[in-house]
Amino acid sequence: xxxxxxxxxxxxxxxxxxxxxxxxxxxxxxxxxxxxxxxxxxxxxxxxxxxxxxxxxxxxxxxxxxxxxxxxxxxxxxxxxxxxxxxxxxxxxxxxxxxxxxxxxxxxxxxxxxxxxxxxxxxxxxxxxxxxxxxxxxxxxxxxxxxxxxxxx
Amino acid sequence: xxxxxxxxxxxxxxxxxxxxxxxxxxxxxxxxxxxxxxxxxxxxxxxxxxxxxxxxxxxxxxxxxxxxxxxxxxxxxxxxxxxxxxxxxxxxxxxxxxxxxxxxxxxxxxxx
Numbered sequence: 001x002x003x004x005x006x007x008x009x010x011x012x013x014x015x016x017x018x019x020x021x022x023x024x025x026x027x028x029x030x031x032x033x034x035x036x037x038x039x040x041x042x043x044x045x046x047x048x049x050x051x052x053x054x055x056x057x058x059x060x061x062x063x064x065x066x067x068x069x070x071x072x073x074x075x076x077x078x079x080x081x082x083x084x085x086x087x088x089x090x091x092x093x094x095x096x097x098x099x100x101x102x103x104x105x106x107x108x109x110x111x112x113x114x115x116x117x118x119x120x121x122x123x124x125x126x127x128x129x130x131x132x133x134x135x136x137x138x139x140x141x142x143x144x145x146x147x148x149x150x151x152x153x
Numbered sequence: 154x155x156x157x158x159x160x161x162x163x164x165x166x167x168x169x170x171x172x173x174x175x176x177x178x179x180x181x182x183x184x185x186x187x188x189x190x191x192x193x194x195x196x197x198x199x200x201x202x203x204x205x206x207x208x209x210x211x212x213x214x215x216x217x218x219x220x221x222x223x224x225x226x227x228x229x230x231x232x233x234x235x236x237x238x239x240x241x242x243x244x245x246x247x248x249x250x251x252x253x254x255x256x257x258x259x260x261x262x263x264x265x
Contacts, residue, residue, distance in 0.1 A: 065211065069190035072206055089262025096179065096255045099214050100248050103171030103221060107164040107244035110156065123241040130245050 002070040006146070009063040013139050016056040023049045024132040027125045050112035053131070054105055061098055064142075068095070075149050087148060094141040101134040159229040162236045166228040169247035171221035175213060176251045180258070184212025185219070 026046040034043035071091075079088050108131055111124040157163075178184065187196045191205025200207060228236065 068210070069188065069208065072208055073190045076206075085262045085265045089259050092259050092262060093255060095210055096175075096259075097252060099175055099210070099217075100172050100251055100255075102214065103175065103217070104168045104244065104248050106160075107168045107241075110161055110164045111241070111244075113156075120241050123244060126242070126245045130249060 002067060005063055006067050009060060009067055010142070010146075012056055012060040012063065013135075013142065016053065016060050016135055017139050019049050019053050019056060020128070020132045020135050022046070023053065024128050027128050047112060050109060054109050057101070057105060057131070057135070061102060064098065064138075071145075075145070078149055079145075084148065087145060090141045091145055094138045097134045098138055101131055104130060159236070161241065162228050162231075162239060163225040165239055165241055165244040167221045167225035168244040170224040171217050172248040172251040174217040174220040174224075176254055178213040178216045179255075182209060182213075183216050184209035185215040186212045188212075 022041060022044045023046045025042045026044050029042055031039040031043040034040045076088065076091075079091075104127060107123075108127045111120055111127060116124060182199055184199050186198065187200040188194070188208040188211055189196065189200075189203050189205060190208055192203060194203070199209065199212070228239075
């Protein structure tokens with residue numbers, strides 16, 4: 001059951017990673033004309049991604065919170081026995097970053113739907129970058145931890 | 154979908170208050186509830202481990218959510234002249250600062 005949930009968690013994380021990366025690049029490095037793969041990657045209609053990103057973040061975090069119970073009982077103990085402290089620390093940061101980013105979601109959602117004044121455009125861009133950083137960190141941390149001791153190993 | 158005019162104040166204060174409340178909850182262990190994953194049991198408040206590890210993470214988020222929601226609702230009742238001056242950047246500056254604090258708090262994992 002946990003393996004199934006972990007796979008769904010991973011698939012949702014991949015979708016979230018793609019969406020937030022598209023949106024972040026389109027805000028911080030907008031393409032004047034969508035030419036080539038990178039140009040088209042940067043020129044997506046970023047506003048239309050915001051709702052999907054909020055829903056994907058909540059769903060990924062909820063599944064991660066369920067899977068975390070198995071990690072705490074089965075995986076973390078082994079990491080401690082193997083003296084893998086850096087890997088353990090990476091996961092500790094993942095859990096705290098995920099929690100902090102949850103609190104940012106209402107502001108992120110609001111600044112992507114509101115018509116923006118000058119300072120609010122910067123707020124929108126930084127909130128998007130913050131969320132992208134957390135999503136990338138958590139994805140890579142989860143991936144590395146799963147490689148060390150995935151469920152069923 | 155229309156949002157109330159006070160929503161930006163709520164969202165900015167919520168983001169900042171949640172981040173601060175969360176780091177305080179982690180440091181002082183103010184968990185609203187504890188989960189015992191080995192025996193699939195929830196308990197109110199902070200409880201000692203029973204037959205395996207105790208998980209406080211869910212409880213920390215619950216406590217922080219309640220504190221942040223209360224602070225954000227209270228901010229919505231402030232006079233508009235005051236809230237208009239609220240910098241929207243607090244919604245990211247405080248969470249970023251809290252993330253840096255966590256890197257510092259957890260440095261022991263990386264310096265062994």
